Amino acid sequence: MEANRIVLDSVVRYPVKGLAGVPTPDPVRLEPGGGLRWDRSFAIARESSIPDGGGWRPREEFFHLARHEQIARIAVDFADAETDAPHLTITSADGRAASARLGAAPMPDTGAIDGLLRSALDEGRADPRLITTGSAGLWDWPRAHLSIINLATLEALGREAGEPVDRRRVRGNLYLTGLEPFGEFALIGRRIRIGEVELEIFQPTDRCRATTIRPVDGVSDLNIPALLGARYGHMFCGVYARVVRGGTLRAGDEVLDTGSTIDPAPAGESGWPRTAQIVERVGESDDVVSFWMHDPLGLLHAAQPGTHVRLHLPQEPAPNWRSYTISGVEPGRFRISVKRDGRLSTLLHESRPVGSDIVVSGPHGTAEADDGDRDLLLVTAGIGITPAAALLRSRSAQSKAGRVRVVHAERSTTSLPLWAEACRAIGDLSDARASLHLTRETPPTESVGFTAVAGRPDADALRAAMADLDLARADAFVCGPGAFAAGVRDMLVALGFPADRIRVDAFYSPATPDWGPPRSPRAEGPLPVDSSAGAFVWEPGAGTLLNAAEKAGLDWPSECRVGVCGTCVRAVAAGEFEYLNDPLFDAGPGRVLACSAAPLTALRLDGPPDASSLDPLGAS
Incomplete structure (x- = not known):
């Protein structure tokens, strides 16, 4: 952890999942295996079949901000929060209020609250009602007891957005000061102490459409996930913690590193910063x-x-x-x-x-499937040799029979990174050759392990390299500057190399998408949409394809809902569409991000493409 004094700035609990939080100025008691008392202990069910006291369940079964932004307009008051019988009051946007004493009986009387919810949340087939969750809170993950937010991270986001980022957008329990922006990621895998409480920090918090919602009125106005993705290269803000030693904490307590790490360490996911x-x-x-x-x-x-x-x-x-x-x-x-x-x-x-x-x-990115029994042609230029070096290391470790040919272009012998390593790997293979093409220097008269020639690789050089490869079982990998890579691919195809066996490593530059609210659809509708999961009719009032599908009862996968994560990608079999906000995720040709797009014509959609072909934010 950092040398600055890190302090707990404030504590907030959310008695009803999805509704506004209630600041807690008084000391709070935490016990191992749980979060703040009554935090996310209640939720607004969308289906009458969801039972009370059923334990942890995913957010899709309840009203939640990412999908039901109107719940942001419901105010919450929560009295006697540290007792066995807290008092909940909710107030609708038009000033109507309803209350209930919770915990006073096994099944609290929430009839007044349910009636207010039904009138305030007109969801057609849904029957909103308040339910209890039993012993476990409805956190984002089953054991994510506490959400911790670094206020310096929000300040940095605000500078990039050109406006302050309201802390209520990120719905944290514990807000910290004294860290550097995004310094919370250094806590992952460690134990910290706040007051008497000891916590394990086990996972960063990924951000979805809920953070785009303005807390005061439920309007989606600031694309936080896209801002994170474009400016910082990820979708995370804050961390999750588990309580491992109970006690009391309060605002103003210092945050201390215990010097211990989580054992075993968190398994983690590749996208975690x-x-x-x-x-x-x-x-x-x-x-x-x-x-x-x-x-x-x-x-x-x-x-x-x-x-x-x-x-x-x-x-x-x-x-x-x-x-x-x-x-x-x-x-x-x-x-x-x-x-x-x-x-x-x-x-x-x-x-x-x-x-x-x-x-x-x-x-x-997509791992290069390297079957050592297949022939391999590597054509690279400059720093594009880096993936080739990794592939050659893999080949030399396999001891397989596939032939390998390497064609590399560089300016001069003073700028040959990893070339000696590549040549050593080539020397370890049973049938491998390499040629070096120097564009700004006369080739050396002697070379060990490779052939040196002047000029860029042309069609003759590529023809010679692939002359004795079995094209029926060969792969080509091309990496270098954009014009070089495109030109090499075209030459290989013209020479008869199977186009579907040529991989070109693409480069990506960070983009700057629009942070504002989505544009209005251009199509007047209604328009039919046929999909492998079922048909529905899109209306302009629905906005996106994802919203329309969900209103029709289809359960399409989605996470961020703002065009960053790629979870909602669908293949387009026929028809045209437009994006209502500029997505950061490149779905590729013939694909659409359902969370960000609206139809321009009737559409026919297939299921999601192979996930291995999708890469959020792309490669650089």
């Missing part, structure tokens, strides 16, 4: 340095060839992230090889020595 450490720097050429890093989750140590890691530098001017191909893995560490080119890459060269901490996420 976490703090890695640089353990070695290696100069590869006059303008390329390799950085070996340790990943606290260990996921990057086993990354497959063709994947990349995303580096996040939240203290730098945004956009402050970039993706780098993983050029090698070893037990307990992974490697990226960085060319001094551009703002963030230059910063890594100049100000990240061994021992530096750096926020990372990944591995991202």
Whole structure:
């Protein structure tokens, strides 16, 4: 943790899941295995079949902000919160109020509240009613007892958005001051103490459409997930904690690092931002340095060839992230090889020595399926050699019979990062050859392990490289600057290499989407939409395809609901559509993000595409 004094600024509980929180100025008691007393202990059920006291259930079964923004207009008061019989009052937007004494009986009388909910939340087939959850709160995850928010992170987001970010958007329980922006990610996997309470920080908090909703009136006006994705390279803000030692805490308590880590460490997911450490720097050429890093989750140590890691530098001017191909893995560490080119890459060269901490996420992207029995052609240029180096490491470890040919272009012999390593791997293979094409230097008269020629790789060079490959069982991998990669692919196809067996590594630059509310649909409707899950009719009032599908009773997968995560992607079999907000996720040709799009014509949609072909935010 950081040297600054970190303090608990405020405590907020949410007695009814989805409704407004209630600040808690008095000391609160926490027990192991639970959160704040009565936090998310009640919810507004959408179906009469949902029982009281049924324990934890997913948010889709209840009214929640991401889908039912009108609940933001319901005010909440919660008295006697630390007792066995708290008093709940809700007030609708038009000033009508209803109350109930909760906990006074096994089944509290909530008839007045239910009546107010039915009139305030006109949802057609839904029958809103207040239910209890039993012993477990309806947290976002079954054991996510507490949501912790770093107020410095919200301030940084506000600077990027050009307006303050109301803390009520992120619905945290514990708000901290004294951390650097996004410094909460350094807490993942650690134990902290606040007052008498000890917590395990086990997971970052991903953000969805609920954060776009203005707390005062339920209007979606600020695209927080897209802002996070474009400016910081991820969708996370805050962390989740579990209570492992009970006691009392209150606003003003200091937050202390116990010096302990979670055992066993959190399993983690590749998209989680976490703090890695640089353990070695290696100069590869006059303008390329390799950085070996340790990943606290260990996921990057086993990354497959063709994947990349995303580096996040939240203290730098945004956009402050970039993706780098993983050029090698070893037990307990992974490697990226960085060319001094551009703002963030230059910063890594100049100000990240061994021992530096750096926020990372990944591995991202689609792993290169490397069948060692298939022939392989690698065509690279410049720093594009990095994925080839990882593939060659994989091939040399397999001891299979597939032939390997490498064609690499570089300016001069003073700028040959990873080339010696690649040649060593080639030498370990039974049938492998390499050619080096120098564009600004006369080739050396002697070369060991490769052929050196002048000029860029042309069709003749590629024809020679693939001459003795079995194209019926061969793969090609192309990586380099955009024009180079596109030109090589075209030449390979013209030479007869199967187009569907050529992979071109694409690069991505951080985008700047629109943070504002969605645009109005252009189509007047109604328009029919046929899908593999069922047919429905889209009306302009529904807004997006996802909203229309849900109103028709279809249960389509979705998470962020603002075009960032890619969960709602559907394949388009026929018809045209438009985006009502500019999505950050590139769904690719023939696909649509249902959460952000509206039809322009009748549509026919198939199911979601193969998830392995989708990569949120893309590669860089």
